[in-house]
Structure formats: structure tokens, C-alpha cells
Amino acid sequence: MKSRHIGFDWTDNHQLLCDKLILQHKWSSKLYKTGEWVFPISSNNMHLFLPLFDKIQQTVEEMYPKIDIMMRTAWVYVANSQRNQQTYHNHSSVERDISTVFYMKKPADGGISFVDYEYNPEEGELIVFPATTTHMPLATTSDEYRIAINVNLCTRNEYVDFLSR
Secondary structure, eight states, rough: OOEEEETTTOSHHHHHHHHHHHHHHHHHHHHHHTOOOOBOTTTHHHHHHHHHHHHHHHHHHHHHHTTTTTEEEEEEEETTBBOOOOOOBSSSSSSOEEEEEEEEEOSSSSSSTTTTEEOOOOOTTTEEETSSSOOOEEEOSSSSSSEEEEEEEEESSSSSTTTOH
């Protein structure tokens, strides 16, 4: 796992984007009833997040200069003390994709757990790890929303080609 604080210079209005995601979260109750705990950014808001996705991809390419990214997917996880989901999972069994978590809004608790350790990132921080890594979001006890934007980067090459320096 690597991390880097990338902040919010990619947007003119951080709070507006958080408000849009919280509103979309509140409208996602039908999706949540199907067992989903995340949602895609709505198509009418997607253009507002493209600068973030570009910044995430650029940051990962700086971390791993040999990476060859062909596609990216994104979704949002919103949680607070009223709604938490803690399930260990990974995003791929293929040893080539990279998972990222950007903490758009972050209360004091509610970090991320990897099988052998826990990490409590700051708001504006990007966490980067192989998509095969087992992890889970940790519960928050705050009524304040935690907003995590997850971006998977699908690559043409395998870990052995770019993870080692």
C-alpha cells in the first residue's frame, strides 16, 4: 500500500461535490436494498469528477512509471454511524489491476483495514494498492459522512512488470 495526499486543487468547490454525493447516496436506497453498498457517480455529475480521476491516474503513473493503464472504473462509498459496511474483499483475482481510494470527506475515524494492519488516512489522501489486496472500510462512529471515491485502474501489464522498481 502506498499513499499520497493529493488534496482538492482539482476542484473549485469541494463542498458542493460532497453535497452532490451525499444527495446521491440518499437517493440510492433502492440500490442499497439489493445488497449494494456503493454507487456509481451519476452521469450528470461525472464531468465534475473527471479532473480527480485524471489526477489519480497521473499519481499512480508517477508511483509506477512502467504501468500501462487502459481503463478506469469508479464508484462511491458513503458511510456514517447510521450506515457502515465492513466486509473484507478484493477487487480482482488477476495480478495486474490497481485499486485506489480517495478520501473526499473523512471524519476522525473510519479508515481502512488490510488483513495484517489498519490505516487511518486524512481527508484529501489517496491510498493505492494492488486490486488483489484483501481490505475493508472500517466503521465510523461519527454522524459526519465519510465519502470515499474508489477508482480501479485496469492495466495491460502484470504486477511483475511495474510494481517492482
